[in-house]
Amino acid sequence: MLLRIYGIFLLLLLLQVGDTYAQKRSNEIELVSPLTRTYVYPTRVLWSEGNLENVPHLLEKGNGQANLTNTNVAKFKNTSVSRSSVLLDFGKEMNGALEIVTGMWPGGGARNIRVRFGESANEAMAELGEKGATNDHALRDIELALPWLGKNQTGESGFRFARIDFLDKDAELHLREVRVISTIRDIPYEGSFHSSDERLNKIWEVGAYTVHLNMQDYLWDGIKRDRLVWVGDLHPEVATVNAVFGYNDVVPKSLDLARDATPLPGWMCGISTYSMWWIILHHDWYMHHGNLKYLAEQKPYLQGLVKQIVEKVKDGKEDMNGNRFLDWPSSEDPKAIHAGLQALAILSLERAAEISEALHDVDTKKLCEETVAAMRKYVPEHNNSKQAAALLANVDLLDAGKAYDQVLSRGGSQNFSTFYGYYMLEAMAKAGKYEEAMAIINEFWGAMLDLGATTFWEDFNMEWLPNAARIDELVPEGKKDIHGDYGAYCYLGYRHSFCHGWASGPTAWLSEHVLGIQVIEPGSRKFKVRPNLGHLTFVEGTYPTPFGNIWVKHTKLENGKIKSKIKAPKGVKIIR
Incomplete structure (x- = not known):
């Protein structure tokens, strides 16, 4: 009997020691840097x-x-x-x-x-x-x-x-x-993009590298200034992570940081739209990686956040408090901001409804759908803002063709922005203006490359170009210093960040719309592949999934038709 008791005691002691060692080992692992x-x-x-x-x-x-x-x-x-x-x-x-x-x-x-x-x-x-x-x-x-x-x-x-x-x-x-x-x-570039347009190829690569640099302990927006987790800014960054690197724990780690640092009724970063982007990001992350357990961990916070957004909708119109912000170039246009907030509230609640369905949360899903139905009866003015028109078009509050004809096409890349330019490109794709969108990418993002950039900037304005010197040379007498002489708001002069992850939108856009690879079922189990080559004679590339990489090559034939070769890993269904 004594031997049995002693044996049980010894076993419990060994288990305790094992648990202590495992915990210690776990703590050690957490302290290992992911950086090389x-x-x-x-x-x-x-x-x-x-x-x-x-x-x-x-x-x-x-x-x-x-x-x-x-x-x-x-x-x-x-x-x-x-x-x-x-x-x-x-x-x-x-x-x-x-x-x-x-x-x-x-x-x-x-x-x-x-x-x-x-x-x-x-x-x-x-x-x-x-x-x-x-x-x-x-x-x-x-x-x-x-x-x-x-x-x-x-x-x-x-x-x-x-x-x-x-x-x-x-x-x-x-x-x-x-x-x-x-x-x-030290992570591989699983995604790739190579086409007959070398300038587009370079833009894809520079957007990928810009985000790669910002994948530090957390997913930052800038590596010089704004070494912070700005949740709205994460959206184009995460789209690029999905298109280039596939799964990386820097994304959920950053999303969790934003959640834990923002107890309700706070808005993430003090900005209502940034809490909306958090919902949209979780939807996109689930679509690509399908981790239902991780999604379920967000349920209590999501339920509270949905109620908070809904409480700020009056008679179908958004009335958000906190900092009312889309991006800096639109920040002095209250009509554009109102239109953008209406669109983002609709998009975030629609994404929350889809998440709630996956989590079998009937009440939250119903609340989202009822609120969206009321909000869709009201269409605010875009006030000729490209930011507002793009967001309205992307949620079908404004016909995408009209948005392009009336607003997005005016002045070409004038009044584009490095952050919301991604959503302007998305609206142009929705209108079927793929060639025009590629021209904007070549002109707007390509101009930064022409000035010596190796990463994309916090902001850029085509009006800065005349007589501007390159950033990789000392400014000659009589030339403009495009870094020191320009900028606005929080990014005046040399405070302006020249490596800002939110500017990487063309990388994700080219993979999604030119390679034509878009996820349509949670966990990357089903993709739609529909290329749009515009002036390109061919495009070839890869897109990462949890099952391996999708490979495609699209070639334009003499009759204008596209010949496609597609290889998908086992477990991934392709819809053409």
């Missing part, structure tokens, strides 16, 4: 001044280690009245820190430098406060000491350019290496 570190060396010295020797050596790849030979070092020599400085170009926008490896200067001791980061060359040359240059969210202007025969890291931020100023008087500084420690998720 890669070293990136400068591609060119864009500018320098002062007494410098062997600066081109900084372009050579090293081993990150100081040594006693003190060969192959760049030397900065200051007098009592002159300083030595250099501006380095790392070739592309990155999220990361700067690592500097030092040599053996005479006399030993620390040396002091100043580092300035820039998403454009001129931002890296600016003083704090000059044309909006700021240390908000990430430090871009820092003074620090460097050790003799050692190395130091500074940052992190989003940047492509770094200026280093040697600050000490009558002293020498030896640098063996200057490199970026880039932090990024």
Whole structure:
């Protein structure tokens, strides 16, 4: 009997130890970063001044280690009245820190430098406060000491350019290496897009890379400024994640963060539309990945949020409190905002009804459907706003053809925006204007590439183009600084983010409408494949699903008809 009791006690003790170890192991796993570190060396010295020797050596790849030979070092020599400085170009926008490896200067001791980061060359040359240059969210202007025969890291931020100023008087500084420690998720690009239009191909790639950089611990909107989870901004980003990377836990992690940080009756980020986007995002995520258990975890919050939205609808008209916001370019147009809020309230409640049906929540589904029925009896004015007209068309409150003819076609890419441009493109597709939409993508997003961009920007305006200098060169006299001289609202001048995930819409749009691959059943079990080539002679690409990648190739024949080859993984049904 005693042996039996002892045996049970020992078993319980082992189970407890096992549970403790498992919990400890779980905590350890949670602390493992999903990010990898890669070293990136400068591609060119864009500018320098002062007494410098062997600066081109900084372009050579090293081993990150100081040594006693003190060969192959760049030397900065200051007098009592002159300083030595250099501006380095790392070739592309990155999220990361700067690592500097030092040599053996005479006399030993620390040396002091100043580092300035820039998403454009001129931002890296600016003083704090000059044309909006700021240390908000990430430090871009820092003074620090460097050790003799050692190395130091500074940052992190989003940047492509770094200026280093040697600050000490009558002293020498030896640098063996200057490199970026880039932090990024090491994940494959499962989705792809290749067509007869190389400019469209590049735009697809740059949109994908823009979002990839923002997939840090959470899905940010910007890697320099706005290193935050902005829920509305997530919608085009998540569309790009679905089209390029497939499932990634950064999405549910970010959606859960927004939910947990916003107890009802709060609005996410203080903005009613952003809580609506949260509902729409969960619907889209479920359609692509089909995790019903995860969807069920949202049920209590969803029920409360639906009631909160419905309470703000009076006689079929939205009357939302909080910050009434669509995007920045429309932010001073209350009529457009009202129309947009009406459309988004309808869309979010329709998506909530579909979610509720999947969760067998009859009461919430009924509440959504009754409210939507009342809201559809009222059609607000779009006030010639492309944002408002697009949203109204996308929920069928306005005929898409009329929206295009009356508003979206006026002025081409004039009054487009990097965020809501995605929904304008969606409305153009709904109107069957695929060729026109591709022309807008080439003109509007392509213009940023023409200016040297390697990622897409927080905002862009075609009116900024005349006489604008490239961002990868110092602005010549008589030219406009498109970074420092423009911008508005919270993104004036150099505060303007040049890597903003909400600008990636063309990547998702090209996959969905040109490759023609659209999910139509939860869990990616059924897709519609209907290509729209416009001027293209061919397009080929892949789209990720939980079962593997769909591959398509569409070729335009001499008679104008499209020949399609489609390969789908087992478990995925294709409707043509």
